Amino acid sequence: MSSKNEIWIWAEQRQERIxxxxxxxxxxxxxxxxxxxxxxxxxxxxxxxxxxxxLFEYGVPKxxxxxxxxxxxxxxxxxxxxxxRLVAKYQPQVILMSTTYLGLxxxxxxxxxxxxxxxxHCVDLFVERHKDGHILVQVVPGWGGNLxxxxxxxxxxxxxxxxxxxxxxxxxxxxxxxxxxxxxxVRLDELDWRVKAIELIEEEExxxxxxxxxxxxxxxxxxxxxxxxxxxKLAETLKGAVAGTRPLVDAGLIxxxxxxxxxxxxxxxxxFISLGASGASHFTTGFLKSKVIFSIDQNPNAQIFEVSxxxxxxxxxxxxxxxxxxxxxxxxxxx
Amino acid sequence: MRLNIVVCIKQVPHPEHFHExxxxxxxxxxxxxxxxxxxxxxxxxxxxxxxxxxxxxxGTITAVSMGPPEASQIMEEAxxxxxxxxxxxxxxxxxxxxxxxxxxxxxxxIQRLGEVxxxxxxxxxxxxxxxxxxxxLAEILGFPFIGFVxxxxxxxxxxxxxxxxxxxxxxxxxxxxxxxxxxTKEINTPRLPTVIGIMEATQxxxxxxxxxxxxxxxxxxxxxxxxxxxxxxFERRLSRKGELLQGDPEEVIRKAIKRLRELEAxx
Numbered sequence: 150m151s152s153k154n155e156i157w158i159w160a161e162q163r164q165e166r167i168x169x170x171x172x173x174x175x176x177x178x179x180x181x182x183x184x185x186x187x188x189x190x191x192x193x194x195x196x197x198x199x200x201x202x203x204l205f206e207y208g209v210p211k212x213x214x215x216x217x218x219x220x221x222x223x224x225x226x227x228x229x230x231x232x233x234r235l236v237a238k239y240q241p242q243v244i245l246m247s248t249t250y251l252g253l254x255x256x257x258x259x260x261x262x263x264x265x266x267x268x269x270h271c272v273d274l275f276v277e278r279h280k281d282g283h284i285l286v287q288v289v290p291g292w293g294g295n296l297x298x299x300x301x302x303x304x305x306x307x308x309x310x311x312x313x314x315x316x317x318x319x320x321x322x323x324x325x326x327x328x329x330x331x332x333x334x335v336r337l338d339e340l341d342w343r344v345k346a347i348e349l350i351e352e353e354e355x356x357x358x359x360x361x362x363x364x365x366x367x368x369x370x371x372x373x374x375x376x377x378x379x380x381x382k383l384a385e386t387l388k389g390a391v392a393g394t395r396p397l398v399d400a401g402l403i404x405x406x407x408x409x410x411x412x413x414x415x416x417x418x419x420x421f422i423s424l425g426a427s428g429a430s431h432f433t434t435g436f437l438k439s440k441v442i443f444s445i446d447q448n449p450n451a452q453i454f455e456v457s458x459x460x461x462x463x464x465x466x467x468x469x470x471x472x473x474x475x476x477x478x479x480x481x482x483x484x
Numbered sequence: 485m486r487l488n489i490v491v492c493i494k495q496v497p498h499p500e501h502f503h504e505x506x507x508x509x510x511x512x513x514x515x516x517x518x519x520x521x522x523x524x525x526x527x528x529x530x531x532x533x534x535x536x537x538x539x540x541x542x543g544t545i546t547a548v549s550m551g552p553p554e555a556s557q558i559m560e561e562a563x564x565x566x567x568x569x570x571x572x573x574x575x576x577x578x579x580x581x582x583x584x585x586x587x588x589x590x591x592x593x594i595q596r597l598g599e600v601x602x603x604x605x606x607x608x609x610x611x612x613x614x615x616x617x618x619x620x621l622a623e624i625l626g627f628p629f630i631g632f633v634x635x636x637x638x639x640x641x642x643x644x645x646x647x648x649x650x651x652x653x654x655x656x657x658x659x660x661x662x663x664x665x666x667x668t669k670e671i672n673t674p675r676l677p678t679v680i681g682i683m684e685a686t687q688x689x690x691x692x693x694x695x696x697x698x699x700x701x702x703x704x705x706x707x708x709x710x711x712x713x714x715x716x717x718f719e720r721r722l723s724r725k726g727e728l729l730q731g732d733p734e735e736v737i738r739k740a741i742k743r744l745r746e747l748e749a750x751x
Contacts, residue, residue, distance in 0.1 A: 168651075222655060226628055250650045254631040257616035261584060261623035266711030269614035286715065292611055293502040296514070298717050305711035343628040344659035352653040362751075387750075395500070411499060412525075412610070420749040429503040430720075441749035442724065443740070449730065452503070458726040459743050461736055471733045475741055479750065 152190075152239045152331075156182040157307075159232070159246040159255065160191040160212070164349075165200050165221070167193075170247035170314040175207050177274060177317050178245055184276040185283055187242065190331075192235060194228055196221030198330075205328040208320050212328065213239070217335040222349055223251050226341035229258035235333065236263050236307060243285055244309045245274075256311050266302030267309040272316055279303075285310075293411040294434030315415075355406060363389030363420045366409055366436070369396040370425020370446060370465055377402050379469040380424055386476050387420070394432050409435040425465050428453025445469070485642065487543035487661075489534045490594055490603045492621070493527040493562060495555040496611040507717055514717065523558040526606030528674035529667050534604050535566050536672065537638065544568045546597055550578055550589050556690045563685035564677035575694035580707030583612070587620035589705045592698050594625065601642070603664040607632060615666065622664035630657050634670040 158174040160167050175189070182189045190211040191204050198216045205212070215231050236244070236259065244259070246252035248270055260267035273288040284301050285308045291298040302308040358364065365384040371377055371393070384391045393403040394410060409416060410432040421439035425446055426432060433456050436442065444457040447464055454460040461468060497505065498520045505516045534545045547562035549555055550573040559570035573593045581589065594600060603622075608615035615631075622629035634654065635647040642661035647654045649668055677685075695702055702708060727743060729736045744750050 223650075225630065229623070250632050250648075253615050254619050254629070257583065257614075257619040258623050258629065260616070261587065261620040264584075264711065267583065267614075267616060268712060269612075269616060290720075291717070292497070292505045293499060294720065295502050295505055296507055296717055297720050299715045300712050301715045302712045341628065344630055344657060344663070346648070346655045346657050348656040349650075350653050350656065354652050411502075419751075420744070429500065431499055431502050441744070441747045443744060443749065449728070454725065454728055456724050458724055458747060459740060460726065460728045461740055462728060462730040463733060463736065467733050468737065471737045472740070475737050476750075479741055483751075 154185075154187050154242045155190045155239065156185065156187055157241040157244045158189070158191050158209075159244070159252065160193045160201075160204055160209075161247065161249060161251060162193065162195040165195055165197060167200065167203050168247070168249060169319065170249055170252075172207050172319050173314065173317045174245045174247060174312055175209055176320045177312065179208060181243060181274060181276065181285065185242065185285075190241070192232060194220055194231055201330070202327070205326045206322045206324055208323070208326070210328045212330050214330050214332045215335050217337060219337055220335065222346040224342070224346055225254060225258065226344055227337075228255055229262060230340055231335065232259045233262040236265070241307050244307050246309075246311050247314050248311045249314065252311055256309055260309050263307070264305055265307045265309045266305050267311075268300045269311050270313045271310045272297075272313050274310060274312070290434070293431035295430040358390050358392055358407060358414055358416055361390035361416070361418050363387040363422070364392050364409075364416055364418045364436070364439075365389050365422045365424065366392040366394070366426065367397050367402070367424050368394045368426025368432070372396055372400050372402065374425065374465040376424075376465045376469050379465075379473055382473045383422070383469065383476065386473060386480055389418075389420070392416070394426055411435065423453055423457070424469065426453055427451045428456060445472075485541050485638075485640075487537055487541050487601045487638075488597075488599055489537060489543060489545045490597065490600050491527070491530050491534045491545060491547050491562070491567065492590060492603065492605045492617065493531065493547050493549045493558055494524045494609045495521050495549065495551050495558045496524045496609050498522050499525070499610045507719055512717060521554065521557065523561050524606060524609045526608055526610070526669065528606075529669050529671055530604040530606050531562060531565055531567070532672045532674040533636070533667050535675070537602070541638070543601075546571060548590060548593055549573065550581070550586055550593075556692075559690045560685045560688075561677065563688045564681040565675065566681060569691065570688070571691045571693060573698070574692050577695050577702045577706045577708075580710065581705060582710035582712045583614050583616035584620055584711060585705050585707075585709035587617050587624055588709060589698075589700065590617070590621050591624040592700050593693060594621075596693075596698065601661045603627065603662075605664070605666045607666050607668055618664060618666040625664070627662050627664045628659055629664045630659060631666045632668050633665045634668045636665065636667075636671070
């Protein structure tokens with residue numbers, strides 16, 4: 150098969166290990182390759198490429214390898230040029246990158262250098278018939294996830310997209326699988342080194358909210374009813390984490406990094422409890438993928454109930470203390 | 485060392501009103517009537533960084549935006565905060581631009597400004613949320629770029645040391661001016677305009693440049709110059725709606741706990 154018109158993913162590495170968010174692109178890439186009668190390949194830029202077998206084991210048949218010790222760390226200028234030259238040489242039709250901090254930089258830079266069409270934060274990708282063949286449809290959330298926008302790139306190639314991390318599942322790993330490596334030489338003096346990354350510093354990230362099994366989240370109504378203490382007790386009882394919306398941050402009741410929604414965190418716990426929040430989409434978009442959503446609000450028409458598996462219409466001042474008591478009893482009975 | 489700084493800003497619908505933006509089922513267009521428009525919150529950090537750098541090194545700050553005539557509101561806000569010049573790239577031919585066509589228009593506008601040392605952007609706009617315009621602008625201008633800068637320091641002779649956010653840590657990055665940077669909200673706390681600033685801003689001229697003034701080929705900007713097209717918009721279906729309980733608190737809670745157990749939400 151000719152190399153032209155392939156479906157590419159960027160295999161982002163960190164200390165030569167491939168980022169899990171890049172592995173998530175593989176299944177979707179393969180599916181698109183099949184629909185577009187093409188094949189999948191990954192682009193790996195790094196120090197040595199000593200671990201690219203991982204890509205084969207997760208089902209990538211072919212890897213374009215560009216390596217040099219000076220490319221271990223992400224180097225924005227050199228990576229952009231190397232990637233763009235590869236695009237010019239092999240002319241892929243689709244390029245997917247994950248929405249990591251680096252993918253969100255590299256994708257637009259490559260798109261600007263190659264004139265490609267690019268969309269960001271895609272939550273779905275599929276193929277539609279078009280007047281001259283097939284075209285990739287990219288679905289992106291608009292205005293905080295309130296509306297979904299379908300975007301196409303009718304003429305320019307490649308069609309590029311960043312894909313929201315955590316949307317697609319990691320494929321099965323088949324140890325020992327192998328594939329084709331296409332090495333391309335790297336000449337450092339041809340690259341743009343005006344900006345240079347000199348060191349990677351690892352930091353412990355506070356992921357307590359992202360990793361919590363249960364999240365109890367307060368909205369404006371919690372502040373209004375003065376039930377923050379009950380909210381905290383509820384979280385303790387369920388061994389869960391406390392979160393909230395903007396009004397609770399502004400009132401100083403929770404920290405900025407406990408805020409859920411478009412300008413805060415996205416979570417998907419086993420149980421998400423929303424108290425006194427009306428359910429505007431810039432908030433609900435932050436927890437829609439939770440396993441079970443349980444909400445309490447006094448307004449029976451509140452939008453929050455549209456996204457809830459279970460709702461209680463009532464006054465937080467009356468309902469919440471009873472809920473805390475009953476759940477305490479229930480949890481004790483379970484030991 | 486005096487710095488000529490450009491800050492790219494955008495007017496966006498107020499994020500807390502996003503849910504009021506509706507799709508007209510007939511025309512398949514977006515109705516955002518009555519929704520207040522504001523200066524994109526992430527851009528405030530870019531403006532603040534520019535103001536602090538000017539206070540330290542001297543120089544000039546130019547705010548640049550591409551937008552409809554109503555965007556002059558944020559250009560005035562930029563004056564109120566202390567920029568020296570506000571330029572709005574405004575032409576019906578700019579409408580429908582994707583990020584590449586937007587970056588192109590901004591690049592042509594910025595090239596008219598003469599020598600520029602530093603271009604600052606926010607990480608993303610709250611409405612489109614792509615974060616693509618900054619890096620695309622840098623490539624079009626041929627400037628180096630550093631994204632997601634959470635801390636920066638300019639040393640003698642224009643060497644820039646920056647901390648660039650990545651997952652689980654950051655990269656220490658070194659560069660030299662001229663540069664394009666996008667700055668995160670961690671970098672500073674934006675100031676509020678002063679009363680005098682607000683009053684004086686109303687007296688200042690907002691420069692408005694159209695495609696003719698800029699000498700731009702209309703085929704390169706707006707919907708014409710955009711590789712991507714919107715092919716459809718649909719409302720997200722929220723199909724979870726479950727049981728809604730109401731009434732005596734004791735009884736309602738008992739029912740709720742039973743239901744949560746059935747849903748295997750309690751352990």
